[in-house]
Amino acid sequence: MKAGIAKVMGAVLALAVVRAYGQPYRAYGRHGHVVTVKEEPDIGQPTVTVLHTGERVEGTGRSKNDGDDIWFEIETTGGDSGWVNSRYLIPERSSYRVHVPGGSIGLRVRTGPDAAERVRTVLYPGEHVEGTGAWRRGRRDVIWFEIETTGGDSGWVNSHYLIPQNRSLYLVYVSPRDRLAVREGPGANYDIVERLDADGDVSATGRWRDNQGDLWLEIVTSEGHVGWVNGHYLVPQPSLVGEKVKAEAKS
Numbered sequence: 001m002k003a004g005i006a007k008v009m010g011a012v013l014a015l016a017v018v019r020a021y022g023q024p025y026r027a028y029g030r031h032g033h034v035v036t037v038k039e040e041p042d043i044g045q046p047t048v049t050v051l052h053t054g055e056r057v058e059g060t061g062r063s064k065n066d067g068d069d070i071w072f073e074i075e076t077t078g079g080d081s082g083w084v085n086s087r088y089l090i091p092e093r094s095s096y097r098v099h100v101p102g103g104s105i106g107l108r109v110r111t112g113p114d115a116a117e118r119v120r121t122v123l124y125p126g127e128h129v130e131g132t133g134a135w136r137r138g139r140r141d142v143i144w145f146e147i148e149t150t151g152g153d154s155g156w157v158n159s160h161y162l163i164p165q166n167r168s169l170y171l172v173y174v175s176p177r178d179r180l181a182v183r184e185g186p187g188a189n190y191d192i193v194e195r196l197d198a199d200g201d202v203s204a205t206g207r208w209r210d211n212q213g214d215l216w217l218e219i220v221t222s223e224g225h226v227g228w229v230n231g232h233y234l235v236p237q238p239s240l241v242g243e244k245v246k247a248e249a250k251s
Contacts, residue, residue: 023058023059023061023091023092024056024057024058024059024091024092024093025056025057025058025059025072025074025089025090025091025092026053026054026055026056026057026089026090026092026135027051027052027053027054027055027056027057027084027088027089027090028053028088028089028090028137028143029051029052029053029088030088030141032053034050034051034052035050035051035052035053035055035084035085035088035089036050036051036084037049037050037051037074037076037080037082037083037084038071038082038083038084039082039083040083041064041066041071041073041083042066042071042083043085045083048080048081048082049076049078049080049082051076051084053137055076055077056077056092057074057075057076057077057084057089058074058075059072059073059074059089060072060073060074060075060081061073063086063235064083064199065173065176065198065199069085069086069087070085070086070087070173070235071083071084071085071086072084072086072089074089086235090135090143090159091131092133093130093131093132093133094131095128095129095130095131096128096129096130096131096145096147096162096163097126097127097128097129097162097163097208098123098124098125098126098127098128098129098161098162098163099125099161099162099163099208099210099215100124100125100161105122106122106123106124106125107122107123107124107157107158107161108122108123108157109121109122109123109147109149109153109154109155109156109157110155110156110157111155111156112156113135113136113138113144113146113156114138114139114144114156115138115139115142115158117156120153120154120155121149121151121153121155123149123157125210127149127150128150129147129148129149129150129157129162130147130148131145131146131147131162132145132146132147132148132154133146134146135159136156142158142159142160143158143159143160144156144157144158144159145157145159145162147162163208163215163231170201170202170203170204170217170219170234170235172196172197172198172199172200172201172202172233172234173198173233173234173235174198174233175198176198176199178198179195179196179197179198180195180196180198180229180230180233181195181229182194182195182196182219182221182225182227182228182229183227183228183229184227184228185228186208186209186211186216186218186228187211187216187228188230190228193225193226193227194221194223194225194227196221196229200221200222201222202219202220202221202222202229202234203219203220204217204218204219204220204234205218205219205220205226208231209228214230214231214232215230215231215232216228216229216230216231217229217231217234219234
């Protein structure tokens with residue numbers, strides 16, 4: 001039964017080749033620094049232009065892993081194009097699911113982008129919220145997102161506890177010499193179903209589990225296997241919703 005389901009899901013994924021429009025981002029330069037746009041995905045490459053915090057760019061859908069960082073190809077409003085380290089890009093608007101470590105009472109929604117602001121409401125693990133696109137850099141370089149809840153409340157939350165939901169494809173983010181283990185269940189104690197190479201694409205089913213503070217996501221590989229991986233090693237693909245999964249996983 002499981003084998004049949006896996007084959008059907010693999011066939012569906014192989015036919016899903018529709019590319020979405022580019023994902024909009026805002027540049028985020030830490031401590032007021034500018035963000036450099038490079039000709040190629042490497043810090044040593046020539047600089048095309050620089051972006052100031054808050055500037056809007058459009059993702060083209062191309063990404064590269066240089067072994068240490070994920071780079072996204074982007075286009076600026078001025079018509080320039082190049083590559084930016086993805087850690088300096090923030091999605092402009094997205095749907096999110098709340099994830100807080102085990103034992104926490106929930107995620108506090110505050111009246112402003114600071115932990116000292118008044119608590120407006122509390123969100124619990126698994127709840128869905130919508131980002132408005134507004135964000136602020138707070139103390140200790142914490143990034144705060146303004147969100148709206150399904151109950152109609154709005155406020156600010158620490159973005160560390162939000163998982164993007166409207167991008168179903170993820171990029172495997174491990175060292176080129178390593179491979180990511182796909183397991184039968186949400187934990188390192190489960191048997192390995194498959195191993196994935198760096199830069200491979202996988203599709204998330206939407207299911208997730210908190211295992212002692214680690215976030216595990218259920219995914220589908222290009223081989224049609226359904227399994228679980230540690231979310232620490234997955235990066236949301238820029239503007240590739242619905243595109244064909246192309247991970248070349250080896251046994």
